[in-house]
Structure formats: C-alpha cells, structure tokens
Amino acid sequence: MWMQITAIDMNKDTYEMGLPVIKKAGVEHKINFIQSQALSALDELLKDDATRGSFDFAFVDADKVNYQKYHERLLQLVKVGGIIVYDNTLWFGTVAMPEEFVKEELKPTRFYSIEFNKFLANDDRVQISQVPLGDGITICWRL
Structure with missing residues (x-):
C-alpha cells in the first residue's frame, strides 16, 4: 500500500x-x-480529478478566519469515512467564556472559532467530536 x-x-x-x-x-x-497559501494549494489539488476523494486524513492548523473555506475544499478531497481534524477550536477556552472575560487580542479569533464550531455542529456531511486536548481539536468523520 x-x-x-x-x-x-x-x-x-x-x-x-x-x-x-x-x-x-x-x-x-x-x-x-x-510551499503555498493553503487555499490556493487546495484549489490546485481539486483541479485534478484523481485527488478528489483520495485523502484519508487532513489536519488543519491555519488561519481561523478561513477554516470554513478549508472545510469545503477538504470535503471534496477527503474520502467518505476519512477524518478531518481542526486545531485550536477552543481558542484558549474563550469559546466558552463570557465575552467580558476574554482578552481583547483573543476576541477576533474567538468570534471565528465560535462561528466555525456552530457551522460544524450543523454540518450533516460530518460527524464531529470536540476534544478538550490542549487548545481544543475538533475531529470530523466524513460521512
């Protein structure tokens, strides 16, 4: 293999x-x-029909602003039954904190993390598990 x-x-x-x-x-x-920005590299991979649905696993630790864009592309690259893991989805625990307790420098990414977590929770193309390990990882099983 x-x-x-x-x-x-x-x-x-x-x-x-x-x-x-x-x-x-x-x-x-x-x-x-x-060596590339991730979105453009993923777009290049998607141009080749042979790569679509050929990945078993993807790990994403990138700019949180684009996590949903990565997700849409990875769903085309990762085969059914494959795994996509997103890092830092608890963002220093701030996703569960009242906003007034969150440091200012963490607030912008906190917002994107909360929105992405909501998106994944409602995405019927994956089954998810949120793991409070380190800064939080979300494991998505591609359905």
Missing part, C-alpha cells in the same frame, strides 16, 4: 526544521511539501 503525506505551508523553514528527522526515518520520498 502506497502512502503519501501532502504538507502545505507558506514557510518552508517549518518543513526543513523537521527534515533531519524525516530523512533519518527514511520517509522523505513520501512527503509532498507544497
């Missing part, structure tokens, strides 16, 4: 930081690193 990881990041230094470990593990040939 052939497996490949597609990693998308604007900063190649992030990938290169882990490259010694990747090389030591002998898996460098299995990683397709794309």
